[in-house]
């Protein structure tokens with residue numbers, strides 16, 4: 001979601017603070033979203049059509065009594081976003097075939113009893129180049145550093161600062177044009193979670209706030225451009241891009257991750273040549 005688009009959505013700008021019922025709802029939604037990505041792992045192989053992965057995900061979600069949040073969202077017509085190689089985010093599944101050596105993000109959002117579970121991971125297609133694997137490792141570590149900054153009394157800028165300083169220390173760059181977002185019964189809500197910034201700035205975190213952390217990390221420079229389909233964002237310098245995303249809560253003493261894989265596959269193994 002771009003910040004300008006976020007501003008167009010119906011929201012009060014107030015950051016909601018949720019109680020036990022919200023936590024229960026988000027645990028169920030987050031778990032199903034993670035299970036959907038777990039289900040896709042064996043299907044992400046050389047030669048697979050991205051539309052086939054989309055169909056598998058849609059059927060999985062509907063079979064579990066949930067709804068795909070992206071389908072019909074602002075005119076989007078698919079369940080997943082599939083963003084290979086230099087696609088930064090919001091790649092549209094279709095006739096594209098994944099090839100040996102590709103790396104790809106797959107992003108899914110499910111709605112369970114009104115609650116949104118939003119998560120994405122990186123997948124290697126067959127064996128990938130060592131520099132692609134390194135980019136993926138940097139992206140997951142960046143998110144871990146962001147998660148570690150979440151606690152009551154911290155600010156959203158602390159999250160962005162932790163992510164940016166780590167990513168730049170690894171000589172990669174953080175995408176500026178898309179951010180994490182509050183979520184719950186609303187898909188994209190306040191606050192914006194920028195993946196760059198300054199310690200002590202931004203919104204104050206309180207127990208019961210729900211949001212995503214979803215850093216996009218480029219091997220090259222950070223600028224992106226939007227393709228003419230109105231969705232697909234790519235790196236301007238055509239460098240590889242990587243992303244991962246969790247939906248989380250601020251708790252009394254830190255963070256709860258709603259979208260962890262129940263079988264420990266949030267970071268699917270990537271084979272490097």
Ligand code: MF3
Nearest residue numbers: 001070073076090107109118
């Ligand atoms: N899941 C994406 C996010 O992390 C949103 C995708 S919106 C879509 O916020 F319409 F492109 F699917």
Ligand code: CO
Nearest residue numbers: 118212214245
């Ligand atoms: Co999101």
Ligand code: CO
Nearest residue numbers: 107118119245
């Ligand atoms: Co997402």
